[in-house]
Amino acid sequence: MARVLDAEYWGVYEDRTLRVGVFLYEWLEAKRPALAPNTWAGYRACIERDLVPAFGGMLLLDLRPKHIDAWVSRQLAAGRGRTTVHHAVAMLRGALNHAVRTWRLRYNPAKHSVPAKPRAAVRTCWTPDQAAAFLRHNAEHYADRLTHLFEVMLGTGMRRGEILALHWSDVHLMDRKLYVRWTLTAVNNGKVHLGEPKTEASRAWVSLAPRAMAALHRQANLQMAAHADGRLEGLVFARPDDSPLRPQWVLDQLRKRTAELDLPKIGLHDLRHTPASIMIAAGIPLAVVSKTLRHSNLAITVDLYGHLLKDSADEAVTALSIALDRADALLADQASGGVFQRAA
Incomplete structure (x- = not known):
């Protein structure tokens, strides 16, 4: 009764038997209609390869930021790619956001644990x-x-x-x-x-x-x-x-x-x-x-091809400079005309 009253007060209905692995599979199945087949398969592979071995046996209510941060540090120290680790923790954050929205968790322990996304590699384009x-x-x-x-x-x-x-x-x-x-x-x-x-x-x-x-x-x-x-x-x-x-x-x-x-x-x-x-x-x-x-x-x-606009940027500031020079020359001519008129 105390747990029920506490859940009513906080608006969070905590399941003290639900483990992270079970929750992740439930979340993934609920996501299936909204995902392309290859995206869904990629999510499942990440859950099976990374998230379940790391956190699957823990109770969902016991998962803390320190657990996620420690996993990230171990993965990076072991030489895992930053992009792979970023995608895994970003997916975990998305799943736990769902747990918060459905009143299973009071907060998202992965909210601040996603490592910075690596800078995208420069794309190779043919001339x-x-x-x-x-x-x-x-x-x-x-x-x-x-x-x-x-x-x-x-x-x-x-x-x-x-x-x-x-x-x-x-x-x-x-x-x-x-x-x-x-x-x-x-x-x-x-x-x-x-x-x-x-x-x-x-x-x-x-x-x-x-x-x-x-x-x-x-x-x-x-x-x-x-x-x-x-x-x-x-x-x-x-x-x-x-x-x-x-x-x-x-x-x-x-x-x-x-x-x-x-x-x-x-x-x-x-x-x-x-x-x-x-x-x-x-x-x-x-x-x-x-x-x-x-x-x-x-x-x-712009995000994908902004780096290709270097010459366009040169043309833009050149055009701006030319416009200012023309306006300045016009003002100078007008000023010169006014001086001659006053002298006359």
Whole structure:
């Protein structure tokens, strides 16, 4: 009765038998509908690999900041990557926030224990010359579906999952546009899932330049020639049996073909960063680049590519200086005219 009255007073209903491991699995299962399959699998792997061995046997009510801080110190001292440790404790903090919101805990013991997020590594982007050389090499030595896939990726900035999930029903060649409706994910490069795009802004129309249009036309001809009835349906880029391409296989092919030209090693997502960097270098306004890449807001584009705006910043302050010089010269001319008038 005392515990019940205390819970009513504080608004927290403490379960004195619930252990951290059980709570984490319950929380993860409740999160499943809101997470992409590969994200959910990543969360589960982190719980099983790190959080349950460290805290799973403890009562949820007994977990304290000192326990979490000590684990962080041991992991870093053992050489674990700061990014891995940051993600693990950030996930624990998120789960314990849920415990606070559902009145299982009075406070979140991980609230101040998340180590600083490491600075993101500088992204590798190809120059226009390198990108053009890669595309020409593909066309001359392969001329296959990946040749056309890489052309469309570099020509639109589409994400890996979006290009692998693209259906012919969403390609409108007459209008020179395609619609991003699906994204493909593979859990541990195993089971493939088709789901909704990353954000609401991601589900949008994408314009097609002549090069991307030509690549899609070639891919259409390639696919129709492979079917006796000449049909054009299903996935745009697929295996011969029309099943989805495996992301890891596409990445392996990218690396193989990149190595053949001795180009800087990049990943599939860098094929999205490269067109962004080329557009910015060409002087395209950042707001237009953001819209083209279908970012949720302009701040994301600035965070990702702000370091590429160095020349734009030089141009901006130069324009400011020129404007001030012109205004100052005009004032000087007016002042000189006033002196002559008074002298007369």
